[in-house]
Amino acid sequence: MKILANDGLDNIAVEELKKLDIEIDLNHYDDELLINKLKEVDIVIIRSATKLTSKILEKTKNTKLKLLIRAGVGLDNIDIEYAKNNGYIVRNTPNSSANSVAEFVIGAIVSLARFIPIANFTCKNKKWNKKQYQGIEIQGKTLGIIGMGNIGKLLAKKADALGMKVVFYDKFVNKCENYAYLSLEDLLRTSDFISIHTPFIKDNFISTNEFNIMKDGCYIVNTSRGDNLDEDALITAIENGKVAGCFMDVLKKEPIENEKLIQNDKIYLSPHLGGATDEAQQKIGMEIVDIVKEFMNM
Ligand SMILES: NC(=O)c1ccc[n+]([C@@H]2O[C@H](COP(=O)([O-])OP(=O)(O)OC[C@H]3O[C@@H](n4cnc5c(N)ncnc54)[C@H](O)[C@@H]3O)[C@@H](O)[C@H]2O)c1
Numbered sequence: 001m002k003i004l005a006n007d008g009l010d011n012i013a014v015e016e017l018k019k020l021d022i023e024i025d026l027n028h029y030d031d032e033l034l035i036n037k038l039k040e041v042d043i044v045i046i047r048s049a050t051k052l053t054s055k056i057l058e059k060t061k062n063t064k065l066k067l068l069i070r071a072g073v074g075l076d077n078i079d080i081e082y083a084k085n086n087g088y089i090v091r092n093t094p095n096s097s098a099n100s101v102a103e104f105v106i107g108a109i110v111s112l113a114r115f116i117p118i119a120n121f122t123c124k125n126k127k128w129n130k131k132q133y134q135g136i137e138i139q140g141k142t143l144g145i146i147g148m149g150n151i152g153k154l155l156a157k158k159a160d161a162l163g164m165k166v167v168f169y170d171k172f173v174n175k176c177e178n179y180a181y182l183s184l185e186d187l188l189r190t191s192d193f194i195s196i197h198t199p200f201i202k203d204n205f206i207s208t209n210e211f212n213i214m215k216d217g218c219y220i221v222n223t224s225r226g227d228n229l230d231e232d233a234l235i236t237a238i239e240n241g242k243v244a245g246c247f248m249d250v251l252k253k254e255p256i257e258n259e260k261l262i263q264n265d266k267i268y269l270s271p272h273l274g275g276a277t278d279e280a281q282q283k284i285g286m287e288i289v290d291i292v293k294e295f296m297n298m
């Protein structure tokens with residue numbers, strides 16, 4: 001059996017797969033080269049850097065390639081409908097990175113409340129902006145979680161432990177512990193911090209209308225998908241004081257291209273780091289080993 005791990009894979013998982021007598025290619029390929037490599041393997045494992053579009057899957061349709069594994073949660077870089085209608089099996093690793101993302105969001109919330117990234121940046125440029133960066137406590141503030149899935153639930157628990165009041169909105173879940181379930185509108189209206197944890201929903205799911213409803217001076221964290229958030233409307237909402245700051249781990253264009261985001265001091269950026277921990281990557285690797293074993297026994 002042959003696997004292509006086009007965006008790499010944790011070392012321990014690689015060793016485990018080799019023990020199963022599997023040949024594993026850890027190189028990254030693009031375009032025609034990728035298509036040719038895919039034709040030679042049974043399984044492909046991808047992270048976010050590779051897109052398995054219908055155009056690619058059409059060309060590998062009648063080959064030995066059967067299992068497409070997304071090492072991560074979001075399946076938006078695989079054309080799932082095409083894949084499923086054409087005999088491919090599609091799997092992801094939903095259980096592995098949730099805690100890492102939830103911890104990251106706590107860091108983002110505290111960063112926004114206390115200006116930590118900009119204070120670090122200016123201090124290193126020899127500016128002692130002590131007065132300018134007087135912040136707020138997060139204890140007692142309302143955190144509105146949009147999407148109460150694996151990450152949302154862990155975030156709720158951590159924020160609750162830090163004394164935040166947690167409220168949530170989810171299209172499919174309306175009960176979770178004793179956190180208050182609100183309509184999206186009520187969540188936007190009442191939250192001091194808003195964190196998005198849905199899959200990709202639609203382009204600009206959070207846009208001008210939603211910003212207008214928000215509480216004046218609220219903060220936003222987005223670790224979901226860049227396309228969920230309207231970047232132009234965000235800049236306007238920051239400029240008119242509606243939004244006090246935003247932490248964006250995911251962007252419409254990755255790597256970053258939007259100069260307006262770079263130039264705005266109230267926007268903190270990170271290069272899609274939510275699930276980038278040793279622990280998450282190891283757990284993702286082991287979840288993949290289990291998926292491969294299951295596939296081999298089919
Ligand atoms: N930044 C990162 O590195 C990173 C890492 C992991 C996941 N993610 C992103 O976070 C997302 C959430 O991850 P998760 O593990 O919590 O997923 P999950 O599937 O466990 O939870 C998603 C939740 O969103 C809800 N939802 C779906 N559509 C909705 C809608 N239209 N409106 C409101 N709620 C809706 C679902 O009911 C579910 O409860 C992933 O899809 C992925 O895009 C990012």
Ligand SMILES: O=C(O)[C@H](O)[C@H](O)COP(=O)(O)O
Binds near residue numbers: 072
């Ligand atoms: O959906 C996810 O799991 C993450 O957003 C995604 O996996 C992060 O991208 P990666 O670092 O794996 O390329």
